[in-house]
Amino acid sequence: MTNMPPSIVAVERATAASRAALVAGVAIVLVAASLPFWGESSWMREFVEIACYFIFAMMWNLLAGYGGMVSIGQQAFFGFGGYVMLMLGNFAGVNPFIAIPLGALAAGLVAIPVSFVAFRLSGGYFAIGTWVIAEVFRLSFANVSAVGGGSGTTLTALRGIDKATRESTTYWMALACVVAAVVLVYLFLRSKRGLALLAIRDNEVAAESQGIPVARMKLAVYVVAAFGAGLAGALYFVGNLRISPDAAFSVNWTAFAIFMVVIGGIGRIEGPLVGALIFWALNKFLSDYGTWYLLGLGLLAILVTLFFKQGLWGHAQQRWGWSLFPTQRKLLDISPSGSTFLRERP
Incomplete structure (x- = not known):
């Protein structure tokens, strides 16, 4: 009987891409940080607009794409963050x-009591319920005369700041928020809590049977998504x-x-980034076409x-293996007689 040498296993956490x-x-x-000095x-x-689109889409992707909680009422926290600011x-x-x-x-804080109502619903009822909650927020602020009621009001606190300083500071804030959103979401998804979130998305009952605190994890993700939406709104x-x-x-x-x-x-970090750039470009160059522009968005x-069920980046990742933010780990057998790849872990 031949003695086989033991395998030497390594964990690959990153890819060449x-x-x-x-x-x-x-x-x-x-x-980009130097843009205010020469741009x-x-x-x-334009960058601030793209940043707001991206951050808001990233938070929705975290909530629905990774957490399985499809909400059509995240504008409640977008507007709330803007009004509080x-x-x-x-x-x-x-x-x-x-x-x-x-x-x-x-x-993020107001999302905690809101969750007590929203989490009593599930599936399509949860989605519609979040929309109703957002409408309650809208009607509530529309009846507050101090902030202009239904017609709104102007941010007068910036009057004492010159235009160049205001624009450059807003730009730097947007850049910092984009970097922070990407880094924090990426680190979270690579952690054990990120793995737990994916398990909850796939099967809540099975996840709970494995000791994952489902209710607490869903609340945490809901609050984080609300925080990010409020950041984008403010x-x-x-701007x-x-x-x-x-x-x-x-x-x-x-x-x-x-x-x-x-x-x-x-369900991919790159997805909202690609989508935000495409949406901004379409909005920038085609919005003057009115209803044709909206029809074009729907057709796209x-x-x-129909043809790219995983999205454009998902298709590229599936076909060419591109992964700029890998959240999975590969187990490699690096022994002389071993294969180069054992299996992939989430």
């Missing part, structure tokens, strides 16, 4: 840029300088997020769901 993406990402962020103000405004700036004398994370924190209305209930709590925000995630690839979504 992810290592290249890390180097390229750091370089892009460093160059035009219109470029900064405005009230802190206009009425409490807080610097609006400091009020951005405070508005996001308020959105950032957006600092927009005006807020109204119809703009802040419009269901279009969640519809756009769903579009971006589906186009890019649901239908084509992608």
